[in-house]
Amino acid sequence: MNIIKFLDEFTSESLTQKVSSRRDVFGTFGSLGKKAALAAIPFGMAAGSGKAFAQTNGNTPIDSLNLALTLEYLEAEFYIRALDSGVLPAGRPEDVYNQISKHETAHVEFLKTNLGDAAVESPEFDFTVGGMFDPFNENGIGQETAYAQLLALAQAFEDTGVRAYKGQAPNLMGTAFLTPALQIHSVEAKHASEIRRLRAFVLGETLNDNALGWITLNNRGPGMPEATQAVYDGEENISQGGVDLVAATGFSATSVSQSFDEPMTGETATAIASLFIKTDSDN
Amino acid sequence: MKVEVSSETHSKSNNSRRKFLKMGGLAVVGSSLLLYGCSDDDDISGPVTPTPGEPFDLGSGDVGILNYAYALEQLEAEFYTQVIAGSYFASADPEEKLILQDLYDHEVIHREFFKAAITGAVGGDMSKVLPELEFDFSGVDFGSRDAVLGTAQVLEDTGVSAYNGAGARIELPLYLTIAGKIVSVEARHAAAIRSIYLPGNTEFAGDDVIDANGLDPATPPADVLAAVVATGFLTTPFTANNLPAPMVG
Numbered sequence: 215m216n217i218i219k220f221l222d223e224f225t226s227e228s229l230t231q232k233v234s235s236r237r238d239v240f241g242t243f244g245s246l247g248k249k250a251a252l253a254a255i256p257f258g259m260a261a262g263s264g265k266a267f268a269q270t271n272g273n274t275p276i277d278s279l280n281l282a283l284t285l286e287y288l289e290a291e292f293y294i295r296a297l298d299s300g301v302l303p304a305g306r307p308e309d310v311y312n313q314i315s316k317h318e319t320a321h322v323e324f325l326k327t328n329l330g331d332a333a334v335e336s337p338e339f340d341f342t343v344g345g346m347f348d349p350f351n352e353n354g355i356g357q358e359t360a361y362a363q364l365l366a367l368a369q370a371f372e373d374t375g376v377r378a379y380k381g382q383a384p385n386l387m388g389t390a391f392l393t394p395a396l397q398i399h400s401v402e403a404k405h406a407s408e409i410r411r412l413r414a415f416v417l418g419e420t421l422n423d424n425a426l427g428w429i430t431l432n433n434r435g436p437g438m439p440e441a442t443q444a445v446y447d448g449e450e451n452i453s454q455g456g457v458d459l460v461a462a463t464g465f466s467a468t469s470v471s472q473s474f475d476e477p478m479t480g481e482t483a484t485a486i487a488s489l490f491i492k493t494d495s496d497n
Numbered sequence: 498m499k500v501e502v503s504s505e506t507h508s509k510s511n512n513s514r515r516k517f518l519k520m521g522g523l524a525v526v527g528s529s530l531l532l533y534g535c536s537d538d539d540d541i542s543g544p545v546t547p548t549p550g551e552p553f554d555l556g557s558g559d560v561g562i563l564n565y566a567y568a569l570e571q572l573e574a575e576f577y578t579q580v581i582a583g584s585y586f587a588s589a590d591p592e593e594k595l596i597l598q599d600l601y602d603h604e605v606i607h608r609e610f611f612k613a614a615i616t617g618a619v620g621g622d623m624s625k626v627l628p629e630l631e632f633d634f635s636g637v638d639f640g641s642r643d644a645v646l647g648t649a650q651v652l653e654d655t656g657v658s659a660y661n662g663a664g665a666r667i668e669l670p671l672y673l674t675i676a677g678k679i680v681s682v683e684a685r686h687a688a689a690i691r692s693i694y695l696p697g698n699t700e701f702a703g704d705d706v707i708d709a710n711g712l713d714p715a716t717p718p719a720d721v722l723a724a725v726v727a728t729g730f731l732t733t734p735f736t737a738n739n740l741p742a743p744m745v746g
Binding site: 312314320323379380383387392393394403404406408411427456457470472475 | 591595596599607610617662665671678680681682686687688698699711712713714715745
């Protein structure tokens, strides 16, 4: 299936009726660069609105898995190119990227195998987002800045992946795909934790509350481009299952928000991924 | 079929704790499991016997799964409560201290969440809410970095595999989503503990846990509970005779 067709189908017409505050959801991530044009895909509810449970999204399990596959294509290619770029320092950074790359490539193969003919093809990616970034140091931005961008993009991709899988889980209930999707979801969270901690180490921010392995409120963390804020919006939630956990436990909103990762709708995940996907008009 | 897991059949060596995730072959037959804890010093107190009458049963359906998760969160919360009261924590380097303090906060919050959520789910009928469990961590040297971080690693790894193995047994999408919100935080914990404790740069998501498809384990409740019993940490007996099977359509 063609990726653009899929992305269009993923956000079926029924979703357009739920669009309320597209601009709010879009945030700054979506407003940057020409890639925003592709995100003329209708948007769903804001993550963390309390109605973000995917039960309401009306998509099929195959749609959910193809969204997952699309995100895995993006991650797999990103890590392969990062490792080929020569930007990553040897030692822990290269080792961490190698390990994550191995998993993301395995996830692609696993999902493709299970989806069979229903699997979408890989889109073409543009990790510069139309020239805004230069994570592979292809345009001469320099190793240091390219490395910082490699870390920032990896964090954004991993934190997005965790939220996106979580958002699709209810859509997979009653199918044989739920458990494997959960088994990938937790691996993405391990990646996110380590990338976040590696970034913190590189930045000298290991004691910063906003640069831990877990997400504090909706803080994207030190050094993260404002463009990535859409990845974190909604993570500040402190109420679970109708229980205000700050009131119930006496712990701070900081600690409570860290204790629960929030789901992201397929629409938001699609919009974020779309920023890195080439369209026909780019060619 | 009822399987009793008692102290005599399980070594509580450090080695067995580290490996207790891998006890896939442990004989837990059928869906009936009597959790039968013991104290650390059998010679003095002997195995703890079930309280008169029936031990608490986790229950069926979503309440059963919530009680199951509540038991695991109680275990983690109590462990970290002792960690932050211990001498290793007091002298830990600032980064490790921050991580352990956060893990304590998170696990206590998880525990309190389940207590509130289950109480709500059963309409306030406290006879259906898992009581406060008692634990015995006297076998853990809370002055030792190895003991603290090694045990933390096992508990976090176990938590991830337990939630992954429970997801398909949940009926209500709301609870599945909440379980998802928690398991990814447990996975973040597991990666952080592994990263600071284990020597290799790839241990945060190590090949000892993640398979060739890039999947974390998903362990059924019976196996998780048997492994928990094998640690000897749990001293309050309860049963898990009615937990739901996975729902695969």
